[in-house]
Amino acid sequence: MTGLIPWQQRLSNGTEDIQDEVIRWYQQTRHGKAYxxxxxxxxxxxxxxxxxxxRRVVDFLGVPDDVAAGVAKRMERQQVLYDGEHHYDVILGEQALYTNVGGPEVMRGQxxxxxxxxxxPSLTLGILPTAAEVSVVPMPGFNVYDGGRAHYELVSSGVDITDPDELALHEKAFNAVSRATSYGDAASRLISKALTFWNRG
Structure with missing residues (x-):
């Protein structure tokens, strides 16, 4: 089953409510994955x-401006990284380290x-090198949560997938990306290289 709800509907009251929803997803997920x-x-x-x-979401979609409240909730959600009860396998594309969000100062801090x-200990963070060869077609990012659900964020909608056969393909795709991903010291070197780039900026 696939569920699709337009962002302007989901964010009709601003960004804070959906951040509360995401907090619940993460609190309920003991072992999550994200590409x-x-x-x-x-x-x-x-x-x-x-x-x-x-801020870009609010301005682009024209939804109520509660950016400060939404950010506070996003920061609250990060407690799952420190409570000792969750683990997340996360793969960032190397491009994510260079996509300019807010300019050099913001990117340096990031x-x-x-x-x-x-x-x-709650995090397995990998970086997929830009030139890595991956044994799956290029695809958008997604999250996989406990309870049998994968989630995509598209331009106009959020998409939830719950069909077991489709979820199995998401696991297969994540594993394919993982095999081409750099972890540990190799991942740290790629992040440090990006930090050097933003320091020059």
């Missing part, structure tokens, strides 16, 4: 980075955050 090719995974975003992202949090 995010072009931006930083929301649960690792700095406050400054998240503020830029949610790279420093990644370098710090890559050591968290």
């Amino acid at each position: 995010v090719p072009n931006m930083i995974w929301g649960t690792l975003q700095t406050e400054a980075y998240a503020s830029v992202i949610l 790279m420093e955050r990644l370098l710090r949090d890559i050591e968290l």
